[in-house]
Amino acid sequence: MNKDFFVHESSFIDDGVTVGKGTKIWHFCHIQSGAVIGGNCSLGQNVNISNNVIIGNGVKIQNNVSVYEGVELEDWVFCGPSCVFTNDLTPRAKYPKGRAGYKKTLVKTGASIGANATVVCGHTVGEWALIAAGAVVTSDVPAHALMAGVPAKRIGWVCECGQVLDRELACPDCGRKYERDSDSISEVR
Numbered sequence: 001m002n003k004d005f006f007v008h009e010s011s012f013i014d015d016g017v018t019v020g021k022g023t024k025i026w027h028f029c030h031i032q033s034g035a036v037i038g039g040n041c042s043l044g045q046n047v048n049i050s051n052n053v054i055i056g057n058g059v060k061i062q063n064n065v066s067v068y069e070g071v072e073l074e075d076w077v078f079c080g081p082s083c084v085f086t087n088d089l090t091p092r093a094k095y096p097k098g099r100a101g102y103k104k105t106l107v108k109t110g111a112s113i114g115a116n117a118t119v120v121c122g123h124t125v126g127e128w129a130l131i132a133a134g135a136v137v138t139s140d141v142p143a144h145a146l147m148a149g150v151p152a153k154r155i156g157w158v159c160e161c162g163q164v165l166d167r168e169l170a171c172p173d174c175g176r177k178y179e180r181d182s183d184s185i186s187e188v189r
């Protein structure tokens with residue numbers, strides 16, 4: 001394994017794990033076999049990355065997050081503290097499904113998941129979407145959507161920079177402009 005990343009001595013990295021350059025893995029983490037973590041990521045305290053999970057570059061995972069098998073995080077995804085992923089819609093202790101029964105979750109480039117939010121498995125969170133703290137995502141999320149509540153509903157649109165867009169789909173902070181697509185928005189360049 002290359003060692004141009006940082007891992008605190010209290011953390012465990014199993015065999016067969018790939019970690020990119022510049023990534024920092026802080027206290028009490030466990031990275032399981034087959035996981036692939038990109039470069040320049042930050043994994044806070046008490047983070048578990050399960051078997052075969054794929055994580056892109058520049059991803060920031062705050063304290064107390066478990067990324068279960070079947071979940072994929074693309075580049076620049078932000079996972080707020082104690083946010084929750086799942087990989088089984090109908091779990092039973094007596095009838096474990098195993099890996100073949102896992103429902104996949106994809107979090108696309110730049111998306112942010114708020115503190116203590118839950119992303120129920122089998123869904124895709126679109127590019128640069130923002131999930132509010134405590135929301136429970138039970139559907140696919142369009143790119144740039146601002147989602148809040150239980151179950152999460154779209155209450156607005158957010159810029160790539162994170163600011164909420166105004167009625168004209170312009171960003172009051174950075175000036176980026178967007179236009180409505182069929183069920184999402186995209187930047188006007």
Ligand SMILES: [Zn+2]
Pocket residue numbers: 159160161162163171172173174175176
């Ligand atoms: Zn902006």
